[in-house]
Amino acid sequence: MKEVKACVLYGFGINCDYETKFALGKAGANAERVHITDLIEGRRSLDEFHILAIPGGFSFGDDISAGKVLANRIAYKLGEQTRAFVGSGKLLIGICNGFQVLVKMGILPCLSGDFAWQPYTQLVTLTYNDSGRFEDRWVNLLVNQNTPCVFTKSVERLQLPVRHGEGKFLTLDNVVLQRLREQGQIVLQYADKNFRKPTMTYPYNPNGSIDAIAGICDPSGRVFGLMPHPEAYWSPQNHPCWTRQKVEGNLPEEGLGLKIFRNAVEYVRGDLL
Amino acid sequence: MSHRIEVGFKEGVTDAEGEAIKRRIEGELGIKKVESVKTIKVYIIGVDESVPRTTLEEIANKVLLDPIIQVSSVDHPIAHDFSWLIEIGKKPGVADPEGRTAETAVEDVLGRSIVPPDKGIFTSKQYLIKGDLSRSDAERIAAELLGNKMIEQWQIVDEAAYHSGFEMPLPIVRITDPPSVERINLNVSNVELLNLSRQRSVALNLKEMQTIRDYFLNPRVIEQRRIVGLDERITDCEIELLGQTWSEHCKHKIFNARINYDNGSGNTDVIDSLFNTYIKSSTSKLQEKLDWVVSTLWDNAGVIKFNDDWLLALKGETHNSPSAKDPFGGAITGIVGVYRDPMGTGMGAKIIYGTYAFCTGSPFYHGVLSPDIHPARLLEGVRKGVEAGGNKSGVPTPFGHLFFDDGFIGKPAIYVLAAGLIPAEVNGKPGWEKKADAGDLIVMCGGRIGIDGIHGATQSSMEMSDQISSEHVQIGDPFTQKKMHDFLLEARDLGLYKAITDNGAGGLSSSVGEMARMSGGLELHLDRAPLKYEGLKPWQILVSESQERMTLAVSQERINELTALARKHGVEISVLGNFTSSGKFHVLYKNRTVAYLDMSFVHEGVPQMNLKAVWKTPEQRGLFEPILFVVKNYGETIKKMLARENICSREYVARQFDHEVQGTSVIKPMVGKNSDVHSDAVVIRPLLGSDEGIAISSGINPHYGKIDTYHMAALALDEAIRRIIAVGGSLEQIAVNDNFCWPSPLIGENNPDAEYKLAQLVRANQALYDYTLAFGTPCVSGKDSMSMDALVKDKQGNKQRVSALPTIQFSAVGKIDDVTKCVTMDAKKQGDLVYVVGLTKNELGGSEIYDMIGEVGSNVPKVDAEKAKTIYNCMSEAVQMGLVHSIHGCYKGGLAVALAQTSFAGGLGMVVDLDKVPTESVFGNARILFSESASRFVVTVPKEKKEDFERVMGKVDYGCVGYITKKPVLKIKSVHGRTIIEEDIISLKQAWQEPFGT
Structure with a gap:
């Protein structure tokens, strides 16, 4: 079988590159950390890969606004390459700071579905949590069952950690929000304690995101951005209650966040190899 | 414009x-x-x-x-x-x-x-x-x-x-004087020597100034200096360089002093260096026995073996003076700075976690003192500093303490610690070694040099007062350092440098100076250093502590590759000269010599201090046990206890630190049914995909030191170990880092009890020696901060001297062979049996309950190391055999707090019979509940494992004291069988969470 190759960006304050690479590897990809400068200066190329992951972290120290500076660097210096990459049907995932980068570049939500997207037209944002704090806590997530998102296929609910200070999802206006709803682009929503429904109640909704939005995709479902960290749940022992799950006999075989990456790898195997 | x-x-x-x-x-x-x-x-x-x-x-x-x-x-x-x-x-x-x-x-x-x-x-x-x-x-x-x-x-x-018009001035530094070098005549009176030390803020005492004078008046020295264009006068660069290198901060002069110690009996012993006598000798003895101790007490961090392929480097620091003046800047600089210690150890580590302890005045303080920064604001500032520093560096900050005492209103104790992994072998050589050879280039990388942070090393060795100016304040920049960290790890693996060290206190003077000891000399060109702005004087460039810099030794043939790699990462590097074997510390500016000193004089020339220490026993100080100690309403008392500022929930701190970045988290800082109660220790597995891990903890409790710092130190170590054991670690491999923060033990005006404070230090060191040896837990690195004093204005505007409690923190790291066997402290299942392991004694001296009634007492808890070791080994075995569902150590507030937390963390009730608690002698419900005896645990065990568990416990003191219930109520029966506590666990948890919120 041909290899599924994944590029994990690193450099300039990206922090979650090692574990994102590890999770993609565990999911079956041949994943590699690639420095942004190596792509910009042409020593490496996105053409080599099927999956591009922009991991979490504090690129450029979160200065100006989270993800903004890296978004500009990618848009202005890697714009063509990125456009060609997603335009050719490949997969792009942005996690936490990576999600902030994608929305500030304007590559998400890409309402038209046309990846010759107009750069610098930002339609949504991720901004300061209502609590005014950075927080690290696990949240309950409900997965939209009517989304084209390839990363969440056959996942209904998920528990993952959020670790951000700027994760409150907002749209330019109600028209944008309505389009996101109609096109199935809302992928993940923060849910209440018992996973019954999306919630605006803190801390279950940790940041005050509109519609409790935790992750969105483009209309094709191949570009996915989310605030929670699936790579941080690669092992059953990552779960905050795993010692209780062990006693209760419901400790899963592997970390449930891996499913996101497995879906990506399987999509590539099915459609791109 | x-x-x-x-x-x-x-x-x-x-x-x-x-x-x-x-x-x-x-x-x-x-x-x-x-x-x-x-x-x-x-x-x-x-x-x-x-x-x-x-x-x-x-x-x-x-x-x-x-x-x-x-x-x-x-x-x-x-x-x-x-x-x-x-x-x-x-x-x-x-x-x-x-x-x-x-x-x-x-x-x-x-x-x-x-x-x-x-x-x-x-x-x-x-x-x-x-x-x-x-x-x-x-x-x-x-x-x-x-x-x-x-x-x-x-x-x-x-x-x-x-x-109608508003303007904000541009904060541009404009230095109009051209850079110059001053030469100073040292052939002057003692008074003038001391004046010189004071004027230049180098904090050197008379004996040290005289030693410097004698060196400069030595004809051999003068003769050599003339060759390079200098004379018998000292240059400003030289006095600054010596001031930094010989500072208390860098040379630990108190720990290396010759001390006449009177142990309270009137007899005097001579201790030639606390460091050598107690710390180094214990570590050396243990290093001989333990094959996992690799490199200790010389490099920037101590190094132990993690497994055959990886080493773990560990270092703790304090950043007290800067945090007192600028809490955010001080703390962010502290945490980002301490990362550079493992980064600069051996061939360089990748940082895998950091920890913290913040000792400040009470955030609820309303007393007579009126500090510039109220403790509540100070605490929030340092918390925010560690948050920004840790989170932006991509390093998890999973463990720490908050400790409050009004002695810290003058100067807080802000502890930070970092650990990292070094490959066991780097390009065919042991990863913990490094070597700079003559001819290698001196390469500085990272940030540029400015006037920020000048005199950090000397200032931190002085009493806090208003004279500290903004020149001494640095603000760490995690982003700049993160880029540098990425760069350095790649450079290491490509073999582009031969040695690495951190630019911390003392700046280039200290980092280059230390590294040059390997080659035997250096030639440093200050004008080649990149500056933030023009106009810095050569001495300022030499000692500036501008942050995020490391120094490398690079062979000529690799410099081009290194430069290309640096450019890729957006990191600035510059070649500042080369290492030599000349025996000289040779510094130049625009090709003119500005400092020329013998390496041996710089590094070994500082004269030893002679100090006196006089211990006074608790009895001599009039401490005694309170005669009457009665608790009327146990339910109310336990709630008050849970809400005490040194016991209550600190969840809001843990949540704002990213504690699971890097994907290594196994036992988190907050555990239990709702993940809202503090874990005894945290566990990470630094190598993704492996089940090998480490448990991380620390122990600190200065209150016991009010009675005896010997026992305070023993208890801090025991607490750190107890925490590791509680999550599933074992005494097989626990390494510790010792961090002392002490009020000045130097005699001076306003310090009448200096000799007693020094005796307290002696006793803490004696305990460190006794107990690290007994437990087999070597101090692989450590740090001391010896001026925890300040002048603080009271409400009338009069200045009062405030000295902090003598404080020692032991930070521990314990190897875990299989993290999937780890346990947490929360009760897990209805019907499980509740055990108390370890003996409860009449030891309430320095306890929370005594403090609650305004007493100190004298029966300070004492650690019985032999018994403790047996308990710890039995507990480890029980965990390995899978016999327990939860383990929680007893810490501040004693059994009462440990039982309540076990119960409410699990969302389950508990019935406990105090009569079943193993005690030394029967001494009443209140003392059993609130005694703070060491080395004890509350353990829950599934019924079917009862016999196995008791067999493993063997001769250890233990009692099966009760059981876990579905009904969410904590019910405690007195030694006579009467119910004295029957409290809803939700209200107990609320009481515990109330002071700081969640």
Whole structure:
């Protein structure tokens, strides 16, 4: 079988590159950390890969606004390459700071579905949590069952950690929000304690995101951005209650966040190899 | 000229920061009339006049604005509809990392730089306050909440004044004097020698100044100096260099002093160096026995074996003086700085976690002292500093302590610790070794040099007072360091450098100086160092502690590769000279010698101090056990105990530190059914995919030191170990780091009990020796801070000397062979049996319950190391065999707190019979519940494992004291079988969470 190759960006304050690479590897990809400068200066190329992951972290120290500076660097210096990459049907995932980068570049939500997207037209944002704090806590997530998102296929609910200070999802206006709803682009929503429904109640909704939005995709479902960290749940022992799950006999075989990456790898195997 | 680009929120968008500030103005300052607070970010851009307005608008819209929620404007104020506007910007010379990022971002978007080197982009922030407030209210808000006069400048205007013309000065450093070198005659009187030390703030005592004078008047020395163009006069570079290298901070002169110690009996022993006698000798003895101890007490961090392929480097630090003056800046510099210790150890480590302990005055303090920064604000500042430093570095901060005592109102103890992994072998050589050879290049990498942080090493060795100026304050920049860290790890693996060390206290003088000991000399050219701005004097370049710098030794043939790699990472590096074998510390500026000293004099010339220590026993100090000790309402008392500031929940701190970045988290800081109770220790597995891990903890409790610092030290170590055992670690492999923070034991005015304080230090060291040996837990690294004193104004404006409690923190790291066997402290299942393991004794001296009734007592808990070891080994075996569902150590507040926490963490009730608790002798319910005897655990065991568990416990003192219930009630029966506590666990948890919230 041909290899599924994944590029994990690193450099300039990206922090979650090692574990994102590890999770993609565990999911079956041949994943590699690639420095942004190596792509910009042409020593490496996105053409080599099927999956591009922009991991979490504090690129450029979160200065100006989270993800903004890296978004500009990618848009202005890697714009063509990125456009060609997603335009050719490949997969792009942005996690936490990576999600902030994608929305500030304007590559998400890409309402038209046309990846010759107009750069610098930002339609949504991720901004300061209502609590005014950075927080690290696990949240309950409900997965939209009517989304084209390839990363969440056959996942209904998920528990993952959020670790951000700027994760409150907002749209330019109600028209944008309505389009996101109609096109199935809302992928993940923060849910209440018992996973019954999306919630605006803190801390279950940790940041005050509109519609409790935790992750969105483009209309094709191949570009996915989310605030929670699936790579941080690669092992059953990552779960905050795993010692209780062990006693209760419901400790899963592997970390449930891996499913996101497995879906990506399987999509590539099915459609791109 | 400069332009102002302002970015504010659109109408209707939540300004979360503004709202948080509004709450703090009301809560912390008690100013209630605030209607709203809004924030506006300001970028002041210095450019040439030729830059057109359209370009500035492009910058505003493309670089600085989030168009969904913000509006921007160029040279036109956004602010309107406010009572007071406070704009806060940096003082000249204070680092402004966001401004620097903005410069980079502008370049990315425009494709060119428009900011000339002598200008820049500077950031400031406006706070628009609406409400019926006076100017003095606004001034208080600026000075006591928003700004810090050490590093920031601000303007306060009302709306009318603002619109009639407002200007914020550009914080550009302009140094007009040309760089020069001063030469100073040392052939002067003792008084003048001391004056010189004081004038230059180098904190050298008379004996040290005389030693320096004698060196400079030595004819052999003069003769050699003439060859390089110097004479018998010392240069400013030289005195500064010696001041840094010989500072208490760098040389640990008190720990190396010769001490006459009277143990209270009138007999005197001579201790030739506390460090050698107690710390080093214990570690050396253990290193001989334990094959996992690799490299200790010489490098920037101690090194132990993690497994065959990886080593673990560990180092703790304190950053007390800077944090007292600028809590945020001090703490962020502390945490980011301590990462550089493992990074600069051996061939360099990848940082895998950090920990913290913040000892401050009570955040609820309302006493007579009126410190510049109230403890509540100080605590929030240091917390925020570690949050920013840790989170932005991508390093988890999973464990720490808060400890409150009003002795810390003068100077807080701000502990930070970091650990990292080094490959066991780097390019075929042991990863913990390094070697700089003569001819290798001296390479500095990371940030540029400015006047920030000059004299950090000497200042931290002095009593706190107002004379510390902004020159001494640094603000760490995790982003710059993160890039450098990525760069260095790649350079290491490519073999591009031969040795590495950190630029910390003392700057280049110390880092290059230390590394040059390997080759036997150095030649350093100060004019080749990149500066933040022109005009720095050579001595300032030499000792500046500007942050995020490391020093490398690089062979000539690899420098081009290293330079290319640095460019890829956006890291600045520069070659400053080379290492030599000349035996000389040779420093030049524009090819003229500015310092020329014998390496041996610099490093070994400092004379030993002679000190006297006199111990007074607790009895001699009039300490005794309270005669009457009765608890009337146990239910109320346990709630009060849970709500005490040194016991209650600190979840809000743990949550704001990223504790699971790197994907290594196994046991988190908050555990239990709702993940809201503190774990005894945390566990990570640093190698993704492997089940090998480490448990991380620390122990600290200065209150016991009021009775005897010997037992305080023993208890701190025992606590750190107990925590490791509680999550499933074992005594097989636990390494510790010792961190002393002590009030000055040097005789001087205002320090009448210096000899007693030194005796306290002696006793703490004796305990360190006794107990690290007994437990087999070597101190692989450590640090001391010996001036925990300050002058603090009282409400009348009179200055009072405030000395902190002598404090020692032991930080521990324990190897875990299989993390999947680890346990947490929360009760897990109805019907499980509750055990108390370890003996409860009549030991309430220094306890929380005594403190609650205003007593200290004298029966301080004592650690019985032999019994403790047996207990710990049995507990480890029980965990390995899978016999327990939860383990929780007994710490402050004793059994009462441990039982309650076990129960409410699990969301399950508990029935306990105090009569079944193993005690030394029967001494009453209150003492059983609140005694703080060491080495004890509350354990829950599934019924079917009862026999196995008891067999493993063997001869250890244990009692099966009760069982877990579904009914969420903690029920405790007295020794006579009467129910004395019957409390809903939800209300117990609420009491525990109430003081700081969640």
